[in-house]
Amino acid sequence: MNNKEFQTELARRLGVSQKRSGELMKGYIDTLVQQLADADELPFLSMGTFEVKQKEQRIIVNPSSKKRMLVPPKLVLNFKPSSSLKNKCKEVK
């Protein structure tokens, strides 16, 4: 399901227009992302948590030129599903 379908489905369930549901969605996601700048861990309703983790620097070697390159450390966003969601996923056949 893509974003638009999700938006339509949400609008149907809330009984509001697609535009309004889109606004609500965008508002919520923006708030979430804003908070992410300050925190390493962020709950995503009851679905799980978003986590910011640091990947260490590493040295890679270009296979063709044999040049050694240093990849700097970086911060990545992980999603850790809650156990209830995980169990629901496991039940999917």
Add this chain to the structure above:
Amino acid sequence: MAKITNTNILSTFRKQLGISKTDEVAFVEAFQSTFEEALLRDKMLKISGLGTFKLIPVESRKSVNVNTGEEIEIAGHYKLTFTPDVALKDKVNEPLAHLETMELDATTDDSSEVVVEQLQVSPIKEAESIELPQSQDDPLQKLTEQALELKDILADIQGFGLATQDLVEEETILEAQPEEVIVEPEVNKEEQEPDTKEVVVAPQEAPKHEEPKHEAPQTPVVETPIVEPSPKPQESTSVVAKDIVNAINQEDNKSANKRSSAWIWVAVILFLGVIGLLVYQNLDFFSQPIDTEVDTLVVVNVEPEPEVVISQPEDSLLIVNAEIDTIEAIKPQQPIDTIVIDKTSPIYSDQFSDIFNRERKHTEFIDTVTLNEGSRLTWISLKQYGHKDYWVYIYEANHDIINNPNSIKIGTQLRIPKLAPELIDTTNPETIEYARYLHDVYVKK
């Protein structure tokens, strides 16, 4: 930083959009249910501004129950993965975005790594860097402690060495000590009668007469009775004289104690010296029952108690010294013996003379030995025949190979001849004597 909860997020969300709490609750419920349903149904959900959630199948695999050791199969299932949008990814990585992948030159290899490490903003890294100097201090402290301990140990060893030196010195200046002790009171009481001076002089002379025997700790005790009756001066001086005598007695007793310990040291050193000589002679003393003098000497030295020496007749120590001289003389004595034999050809008892004089043709061999580094003919002989002096027979058997018995090339194959048992009878000193005679003949040839 306080942990951000769902209520924090939702309250800010409500404020930003200006919606009521009921609307918010409704939205959250609808959002959650749609999210789950869509995800479980389509196994994929894309939310703009956030990223893509996907259900990925995991194949069934076998595992083992850690507690029971039972084999179990983990059924295949789906797991949820999340891939953030590029925009969100960049936003998350903003603090470290300025770092770029750089090429590592062989020369600037390490330095560049260090630079990058310093650039890192992570609080974990900073904490580590703060801890580093502390951890470096600890080994330094340990090192200094160890150095101090080592110093102490060294000082102890040096002190011990000095102590032993003192003991030896005491032994050497034994005669000087009592003299000094006696001289002191003499100087103090200069106005005394000549009688007391005589008394003082008497013990001075006594040690000189006795010389080596005087070293025994008991002798001062023997001296003192001689000293005590001798002072017969005026009453005033006699008291002083007694004091002097007492002082002498005390000092003598003290020095006697010191002497006894020094005496033990001397005995130990002598004993070690004798052992060293025995080793130098290399088993000759044990195989040859000739040197009876040596045996007696060993007995004397084994008993470190000085009383034994005293109980012996006069000049016992001189005898000991003489014996030591003989031991030292034994080393040169050996060649002298053989030289004598060389001049006058050895005379053997009849039963052996024919064995010795019979011409030996080494035709039977019991072994072959390859010389390697450190091999000696004498050692091979000791191994094969039981005595080192029989090497001459090996030399005879390999006469064609060996030019000089003192330098044989490494790797030479030596044949070990079979010898008549009478010829290599270690219990018969004549065989050894004959072997030595042959030794001289071959070496001087």
